[in-house]
Amino acid sequence: xxxxxxxxxxxxxxxxxxxxxxxxxxxxxxxxxxxxxxxxxxxxxxxxxxxxxxxxxxxxxxxxxxxxxxxxxxxxxxxxxxxxxxxxxxxxxxxxxxxxxxxxxxxxxxxxxxxxxxxxxxxxxxxxxxxxxxxxxxxxxxxxxxxxxxxxxxxxxxxxxxxxxxxxxxxxxxxxxxxxxxxxxxxxxxxxxxxxxxxxxxxxxxxxxxxxxxxxxxxxxxxxxxxxxxxxxxxxxxxxxxxxxxxxxxxxxxxxxxxxxxxxxxxxxxxxx
Numbered sequence: 079x080x081x082x083x084x085x086x087x088x089x090x091x092x093x094x095x096x097x098x099x100x101x102x103x104x105x106x107x108x109x110x111x112x113x114x115x116x117x118x119x120x121x122x123x124x125x126x127x128x129x130x131x132x133x134x135x136x137x138x139x140x141x142x143x144x145x146x147x148x149x150x151x152x153x154x155x156x157x158x159x160x161x162x163x164x165x166x167x168x169x170x171x172x173x174x175x176x177x178x179x180x181x182x183x184x185x186x187x188x189x190x191x192x193x194x195x196x197x198x199x200x201x202x203x204x205x206x207x208x209x210x211x212x213x214x215x216x217x218x219x220x221x222x223x224x225x226x227x228x229x230x231x232x233x234x235x236x237x238x239x240x241x242x243x244x245x246x247x248x249x250x251x252x253x254x255x256x257x258x259x260x261x262x263x264x265x266x267x268x269x270x271x272x273x274x275x276x277x278x279x280x281x282x283x284x285x286x287x288x289x290x291x292x293x294x295x296x297x298x299x300x301x302x303x304x305x306x307x308x309x310x311x312x313x314x315x316x317x318x319x320x321x322x323x324x325x326x327x328x329x330x331x332x333x334x335x336x337x338x339x340x341x342x343x344x345x346x347x348x349x350x351x
Contacts, residue, residue: 125256127249127252128249128252128253128282131245131246131248131249131252131282132249132282132285134245135242135245135246135249135282135285135286135289138238138241138242138245138289138293139288139289139292141234141238142234142235142238142289142292142293142296143292145231145232145234145235145296146235146292146296146299146300148231149228149230149231149232149300150299150300150303152228153228153300153303153304153307155183156185156224156228156307156310156311157307157310159180159181159183159184159185159186160186160307160310160311160314162179162180162181162184162186163180163184163186163314166179166180167179167180167186167190167314168317173190173193173194173318173321173322174194176190177190177191177194185223185224185227185311186311186314188220188223188224189217189220189221189224189311189314189315189318190318192216192217192219192220193213193216193217193220193318193319193322194322195216196212196213196215196216196217196322197213197322200212200213209323210323213319213322213323214319217315217318217319218315220315221308221311221312221315224308224311225304225308225311228304228307228308229304232297232300232301232304235293235294235296235297235300236293236297238289238290238293239290239291239293239294239297240290242286242287242289242290242293243283243286243287243290244286245286246282246283246284246285246286246287246289247282247283247286248282249279249282249283249285249286250279250280250282250283251279252279252282253276253278253279253280253282254276254279256279257276257279
């Protein structure tokens with residue numbers, strides 16, 4: 079399972095890198111010979127600080143696309159599990175049978191198993207807690223685990239969206255500073271002396287915006303999808319809570335059955351009385 083996830087991750091990263099690199103390579107190939115002020119020239123002529131800014135922006139971009147693609151696929155898979163739970167789980171005769179019908183990686187199976195485990199562990203000190211509150215607490219914890227799982231990576235997108243423009247702006251300021259220094263040393267400020275260095279510096283701002291915009295859009299998209307996905311998870315948890323309350327504690331039911339069998343009483347005689 080780990081190997082398949084790693085392979086899928088590498089494929090997604092490769093696809094994202096190819097998607098990002100194709101427009102740049104096409105632009106460089108089309109005008110690289112005629113334009114000495116492109117990104118390639120910027121990299122070759124820049125110092126350590128400017129190259130570090132470019133590497134940071136490239137890392138931000140690759141990480142953002144990785145989070146966007148992987149989280150979108152994860153939400154799609156959970157949506158499929160939600161449809162499977164709606165069609166298979168509730169048609170089962172018991173909760174145990176419903177759990178067996180769910181996929182092993184389904185978060186709905188984890189919630190259902192947590193609810194069953196809560197009914198079995200309602201004993202000892204836990205028995206002092208009302209059964210309704212105990213089951214509700216357990217299902218709430220399982221639902222929160224799904225929410226935390228869906229939220230992984232969103233903070234990175236928010237960070238990239240808010241900091242990338244400033245990282246690009248820092249590269250712009252640094253490049254303009256060196257351009258002005260070179261102009262001062264040359265003693266002249268003709269267009270051919272200014273256009274190249276200043277234009278290359280402004281590329282930093284454009285790259286910062288190019289990294290920030292997809293991160294912000296991806297964050298809003300994933301956040302909206304997370305809301306609808308969690309609604310399905312919470313609905314399942316609420317319905318399961320009602321079913322488990324109707325079934326009652328497993329420990330209490332087994333204790334009552336054992337007592338009835340030991341005393342030779344007919345099952346259901348107490349209820350009839």
